[in-house]
Amino acid sequence: MVNLTIDGKQVAVEKDATIYDAAKACGIKIPILCHDKKLHPFGGCRMCLVEVEQMKGRLIPACTTPVTEGMIVQTTTDEIVKARKLVLELLLLKHPIDCPVCDAAGDCDLQNLTYEYKVNMNRFVDEKFNHEIDYENPLIERDMNRCIHCGKCARICDEIVSYGAYTFINRGIEAKMGTEFDGPLNCEFCGSCVSVCPVGALNSRPFKFKARWWALQKTKSVCSYCGTGCQLTLGTKDGKVLTTIYDENQGFHNGQLCTRGRFGYQFVNSDKRLTAPLVRRNGKLQEATWEEALAEVTSRLAAGKSDPASVAALATARLTNEELFLFGKLFRGTIGTDNIDHSAGYAHEALTKGAVASFGVAASPAEIADVQKSSLLLVVKSDAYETHPVVGFEINLGVKRKGVALRIVSDKKGKLTRLPGAKTTVHAPGNEVALFNALCKSVIDQGLAAEGVAGLDALKAAVADATAEKAGVSAEEIAAIAKEFASAEKALIILPIGQGYPGHNAALANAAANLAILTGQYGKEGAGLLIMGEKNNSQGAVDMGIYPKGTGLNAAAIIDGCASGNVKTLFVAGENPVVSYPNRKKVEKALENVEFMVVSDLFLTETAAMADVVLPAVSFAEKSGTFTSLGRRVQNVRKAIPAIGLAKSDFEILNTISQALGGARYNNQGEVFTEIAASVPAYKGLTQAGLKDEGAVYPVALTAKLVPAAAKAAAPVAGKLALVTGSALYHCGTMSRFGEGPMYVCPDAYAELNVADAAALKIAEGDQVTVTSGTGAVQVAAKVGKRVPQGVVFSPYHFGEGSVNTITDGAEVTYVSVAKK
Amino acid sequence: MIMPLIKGLQITISHMFKKPVTLQYPTERPDVKPGFRGLHALNVSHDKAKCVACYLCPTVCPAKCITVEAGEDQNHDKYAAKYEIDMLRCIFCGYCVEACPVDAIRMTEEFELANYTRADFTYTKDRLLEKK
Numbered sequence: 042m043v044n045l046t047i048d049g050k051q052v053a054v055e056k057d058a059t060i061y062d063a064a065k066a067c068g069i070k071i072p073i074l075c076h077d078k079k080l081h082p083f084g085g086c087r088m089c090l091v092e093v094e095q096m097k098g099r100l101i102p103a104c105t106t107p108v109t110e111g112m113i114v115q116t117t118t119d120e121i122v123k124a125r126k127l128v129l130e131l132l133l134l135k136h137p138i139d140c141p142v143c144d145a146a147g148d149c150d151l152q153n154l155t156y157e158y159k160v161n162m163n164r165f166v167d168e169k170f171n172h173e174i175d176y177e178n179p180l181i182e183r184d185m186n187r188c189i190h191c192g193k194c195a196r197i198c199d200e201i202v203s204y205g206a207y208t209f210i211n212r213g214i215e216a217k218m219g220t221e222f223d224g225p226l227n228c229e230f231c232g233s234c235v236s237v238c239p240v241g242a243l244n245s246r247p248f249k250f251k252a253r254w255w256a257l258q259k260t261k262s263v264c265s266y267c268g269t270g271c272q273l274t275l276g277t278k279d280g281k282v283l284t285t286i287y288d289e290n291q292g293f294h295n296g297q298l299c300t301r302g303r304f305g306y307q308f309v310n311s312d313k314r315l316t317a318p319l320v321r322r323n324g325k326l327q328e329a330t331w332e333e334a335l336a337e338v339t340s341r342l343a344a345g346k347s348d349p350a351s352v353a354a355l356a357t358a359r360l361t362n363e364e365l366f367l368f369g370k371l372f373r374g375t376i377g378t379d380n381i382d383h384s385a386g387y388a389h390e391a392l393t394k395g396a397v398a399s400f401g402v403a404a405s406p407a408e409i410a411d412v413q414k415s416s417l418l419l420v421v422k423s424d425a426y427e428t429h430p431v432v433g434f435e436i437n438l439g440v441k442r443k444g445v446a447l448r449i450v451s452d453k454k455g456k457l458t459r460l461p462g463a464k465t466t467v468h469a470p471g472n473e474v475a476l477f478n479a480l481c482k483s484v485i486d487q488g489l490a491a492e493g494v495a496g497l498d499a500l501k502a503a504v505a506d507a508t509a510e511k512a513g514v515s516a517e518e519i520a521a522i523a524k525e526f527a528s529a530e531k532a533l534i535i536l537p538i539g540q541g542y543p544g545h546n547a548a549l550a551n552a553a554a555n556l557a558i559l560t561g562q563y564g565k566e567g568a569g570l571l572i573m574g575e576k577n578n579s580q581g582a583v584d585m586g587i588y589p590k591g592t593g594l595n596a597a598a599i600i601d602g603c604a605s606g607n608v609k610t611l612f613v614a615g616e617n618p619v620v621s622y623p624n625r626k627k628v629e630k631a632l633e634n635v636e637f638m639v640v641s642d643l644f645l646t647e648t649a650a651m652a653d654v655v656l657p658a659v660s661f662a663e664k665s666g667t668f669t670s671l672g673r674r675v676q677n678v679r680k681a682i683p684a685i686g687l688a689k690s691d692f693e694i695l696n697t698i699s700q701a702l703g704g705a706r707y708n709n710q711g712e713v714f715t716e717i718a719a720s721v722p723a724y725k726g727l728t729q730a731g732l733k734d735e736g737a738v739y740p741v742a743l744t745a746k747l748v749p750a751a752a753k754a755a756a757p758v759a760g761k762l763a764l765v766t767g768s769a770l771y772h773c774g775t776m777s778r779f780g781e782g783p784m785y786v787c788p789d790a791y792a793e794l795n796v797a798d799a800a801a802l803k804i805a806e807g808d809q810v811t812v813t814s815g816t817g818a819v820q821v822a823a824k825v826g827k828r829v830p831q832g833v834v835f836s837p838y839h840f841g842e843g844s845v846n847t848i849t850d851g852a853e854v855t856y857v858s859v860a861k862k
Numbered sequence: 863m864i865m866p867l868i869k870g871l872q873i874t875i876s877h878m879f880k881k882p883v884t885l886q887y888p889t890e891r892p893d894v895k896p897g898f899r900g901l902h903a904l905n906v907s908h909d910k911a912k913c914v915a916c917y918l919c920p921t922v923c924p925a926k927c928i929t930v931e932a933g934e935d936q937n938h939d940k941y942a943a944k945y946e947i948d949m950l951r952c953i954f955c956g957y958c959v960e961a962c963p964v965d966a967i968r969m970t971e972e973f974e975l976a977n978y979t980r981a982d983f984t985y986t987k988d989r990l991l992e993k994k
Contacts, residue, residue: 140916140963141914141916141918141963141964142914142915142916142939142940146916174938176938182938250915250932250933250934250940251932252917253917253921255921256917
């Protein structure tokens, strides 16, 4: 610790702190424009000038000067104020004073400082800039005339997002923040640059002119897209979510968001939202009252009580813990059926079967905080960035700032593979388990296994023939990764799961866990296995037991049951099986065949359109509750706006049905959480109030066990391409289709091909192609690049039109032929 | 006793020969003084309302009678797609005029605002623009 005096106050800070940090620690505010706590110090704006007794004669920038013992600092003397005023005058010389039409007004650092330092005159005169404004891209408006050259956008894009869309171009007075060839911005559109811009040079286009900063109501909540559990602040006005507001003190991610989180909120107030219940009469869905709709549902469910096996229920992992708990209680308790499931049944198996078998808990053994604390990350699939972009930022930071080594085993390349020092092993699609088995074998062969691991002999026998060749990778690569992983101080495996990744199942979780257990890389900080659930409450859905526990049917069996007629009543809360479950035709047939189907959803989805009763549900912005994100963090979701139309939360819907069927009734969702805390062991002692803003990570006690995982041999079909599905960076599940932001950037389904394959098939970027498999055929646009290796096609699964599940049937890899339309 | 009475009558009678202070409205029109705060008007420049929809008037308005909605025109500029004043709520304080950074709103000398229906008291952008 270093002791120093700031404005007469004694303060002791870490030795790597700057004067700015020290002042902040003792509550003294030093004005800044170019500094951000997440970024490396820059020292460009000269607003933070202070006086240091030991360095008299000149003013010192507080944000770049490290503290020294006995330093005496003054932060506001006449000379300092004069210098700061000069800085502001010079900035205002070129800055267009168009605050009335600038969306940043009210939240503008330059405006606030100008007001604070009373800069109402300018002794200099000059012409303003006349840069062209970039209106070309759909999400970020760049008005470089307003730019004050703090460089924060370029630094955040480089340091945290690792994209590098911006840099200073030209010199002197002509210097400006430029893009690639000074053209329109074309990047990932995460909007990090918009969030840190201290003025209105970078603006969110979807929010343009929607409201002034001071008129917005701010509600802290949690993002409802992927499982990362990023906290966000919703800016609302007149019952509408208008924007997400950047708060650098929110969450583990310090307010960082991805495209969906920052620009995908429009689904909440979409015109397509259901506002009234619909009941099918004479074959057509017609508007009805809640009483009519619920009466129909309860009478069907009440009839189902006498034959519980004929009732089945599917829930989405987007509901709150409270709703899912009530869902489980209603169907498992009151109605007495075990036929409940979520996420297509296979997307949670890595947790509910894999982690249970290997670690004895149905949860991810590691948490997000481990990413930066690790010394080696082994990422399964480069898609980890696409599925969970903000965890991707953590990986970027770990690699670039903390020197974490990055190893990727993937069937294609991606953004992560381009990080400094990242080594990527591209294997043949569907060979993940074989690859991990080969790694385990290599660890054992090299004598790197930790001592005294139980079940080692069984594993040895199981992986005896798991050679590198079987995984389609060179033996040297396997040996190198195995050695690095085993000898790393702390090594963490990152495994994203989801409906787009049928191969990321229990077997893969076991195989990955085996490697961690074998090398002793688990149960300590920065090591283990991080299983990343796909949706905002994937972990919560598992914790609440929304999967068959006994003899009940899983999601796939429920669909089969619907087709065969064994399942007569199907309750679907928010799932969209028609688009997101494998084999669309089969699912459609099954849902047509089921006697009675009720769907509660925000939109009239492909599935809801087939239902007998459709109940309008509410989005995360219209309800309170808790989500459990990946890494077991339970966080509060808060209601920001009243429900749209007549929509009701799933809690209200389930509560009413439960009461009508003679089950439990709760006065509010808070009561359910109290019951969760009492009956779910992991949540013991938690209260909603106690979660506060930051949430809580519940602990797990691991009992590690080696569980041999059988590798399915992927059998390539000659002349066909291997189709792998997954997540697109801009989308998550099927809900992001209703957010304008993601749809501006990625509106349609596509198939990504390697340049060599495309050339052979005479396909160019943007061509419509027909992808045919044994299951069906689908038409999508082609995307051509070098990301996917030769012989592989990648297609995201989110879209209703040209949905990839038309041609897949739940296999890890589907062999397809691609032809130009 | 009698003297004060006479004195009083004297004042009364003297007024019979003076100019009356009351105004014979509506046949006679008042002389509206400068700075009078009457009905609002939106100023026009180059055939367009000057208003840039900065929302400062609804922000400052103590009666909360101004509703503004901003729009984006073809040149990507901000303009008031909706500008409404609820005259039944307005207290004619003139803060809107004072707050306006672009001199887009003024208060005219018009004070005869009586009308027949409530809806007539909602002054839309078109009505406010009429009096140039």
